[in-house]
Amino acid sequence: MTQPIKNVMIMGAGGLFGTEVLVALQREDVFNLSILSRKSSKSLLPPGIKVEKVDNDYPLDQLLNAFQGQDALISTLPCSSYTVHLRMIDAAIRAGVKHFIPTEYGNNTCTTAAELVTLYEAKAKIAAYLRSKEITGLTWTAIHTGQFFDWGIGSGWLDYHLEEKRVMIYDSGDKMWSTTNIGTAATAVAKVLLDTEKTKNKALTIRGFVHSIAAKGS
Template sequence: MPAFKNIAVVGGTSTIGQALIKNLLTTKGEFDAVILLTRDPESKASKELAALGAETRKIPSELSAEAIPALAESLKGVDALVSVIGAAGVSDQVHLIHASVQAGIKRFFPSEFGIDLDLHAPSIPFVGAKVPIRQLLRSQGIASKLEHTFVENGYFLEGFFSPFFNWQISGTSVAVDIAGTGDVPVTVTHQADVARYLAEILRSDPAISRNKTLKFEGDRFTWNQARELVSNAVIHVPGVKTSFSTTYTSVENLEKRLETAQGHEWVQVQLLLATTRGQGLLSHNHNKLFPNLKPTSAKEYVAGLVV
């Protein structure tokens, strides 16, 4: 039986959050409680998760320092808290951490789910907000009271093959603009698989993940290999006319764009540049910890995009 019996998820209506909660609820009675911490218990997603057996607890709309007492109250009885908060709320996890300490939580999983922060965060401003969260969790004052687990998975598989990464895939019509030369490998993992790995960590011996960084990898490829995967999938649609165009944007042009980029473009260009520098590739992975979990391959995912 799992050592963590009461699991709470904040950001639980996100893609990973919903998949994680549903996974934890698969076997009735495995956990004493699977708790959705939500600002809106009446939302459609919250109600759907509650109908499956999740307990819902309302939390303040702003995760501010003033909200720490209320957050701590919401976290009473929780053994492990998994944060799947979006990028805009990453800094607010400071207050979640302090509330977790007040509530006596054993383990905190911050919202990371990306590249190797210790290696690459200094050169990628977009992920910089995650660094103070790691530092706080590793600090003596917090680490002596609250365990942590960091989870890295490279890029999301769905995100890589999306317009945000310069892919336009519509049936058998495909266009892609490749960053750099397209020869540098990158790690990708499907969000559903990230949720599955999180669930297995919560079910496993806590010592396996206590105060550690665990890396999970769904697949790895270069831009050019990804292009080939999509091309092959399109070609194999019988009796259908296909179109496929490929362009390349140099590192120099991307760096020039970054000088004036704002908002979503500022994020996009940084992530594209990271793929050209090898910063999107995990040095190793811990997939063998859970050998029965077979993550979605890029080939499998791409096949579903061009049907």
Template sequence: MASAAVAEQRKIIDAAAKAGVKRFLPSEYGTNTANAEILKVSKFSASKADVTEYLKQTNATNPGLTWTSVIVGPFFDWNIKSGSLGFGISSGTATIFDGGDKRFSTTNLATIGRAVASVLAHPAETANKHVYVSSFNTTQNEILSSLEKATQKTWTIKQRTTKEAMATGAEKLASGDRSGFYDMVLGITYGDGYGTDFAKDTTDGLSNELLALPKEELDVVIKEIVEGKRP
């Protein structure tokens, strides 16, 4: 679902329940919406969490319709290419938040697709729960080191705080500037307390092994991105 239409999923859920659909995967595929702190600062994440609550209510009265919320963190290869994670390949500049050593989970697009397919191949194990997957558990500084290795040059570094990013994002969104969404995502991804290290910050941990997801290497993926070998 498009970002602005997340709440409209309720209509589709109602239709799915009436039609006898067995599994509904809501429009998640991002931040850890089971984390209470995220819901306090991000209305978009709160809207997603509301949909999950609606699915829980629907399942209580119609057990035939189960659900799985697939949580993946930022789309790694897509966001590195676009610069949305703070790394500009063409300019050789990086914005590093809070020193750059906070670990977070992030997933490549193809791996997200494999995860969704595998969820449907493991219906019992993935029913009515959040499922966490990740290509990498990494840091900004590890990504920067890999990018410098792949581009064979020293990058220019800008320093920023997640606190400032969150404040700027909230101010922009309040004024109708949707670019504030990206500031909020950066603040959540690189900030403390938002449950972004899935292996450490979640009760069930990662489901990579259950879903038979391939192991991936950061340097290999970064090199492919820099060389234009990633779609």
């Protein structure tokens, strides 16, 4: 039987999604939490949680030192430089980390979308690298949530302009699509770590609700 995950480190805990993941993990009250942060970061991190500082380019030796004793790593960092994520995976393997949750939290990069969108292409490379490293004993879980609905509405990312009572409709407007609020997505991350035996080496699809412009969702 797989030993339960206890020591968990979050990379990117000061960001939009990372802050929510931290709250979700604290809510479970079973994890020993720590944070990996760049030395130049100005993020306001919560007191009482251990913070490991590394240089901005995330050098391998510093990552290896920071990951010692960790059972699981959660990345909520941007994928603009996917080679950093690959280096983190290498360091995790060498440090004996059991489980890795990569930066996914969006549309399914296991589909042809990875061939069409540069951001998804980087994420797909990270997922493929994790699959190639299963032989080392490092397990992983990719979590696909669709777009963050609450953030997408507020930021205009989803082209809902509420103050102007205007919305951009793509295709016919009656096609159903799934989406998830940030808090729900963060809760899914925490739940994955509660039973990695069931979730290991899988791409999970999480959805808060399904809807369209013209029809009610379910």
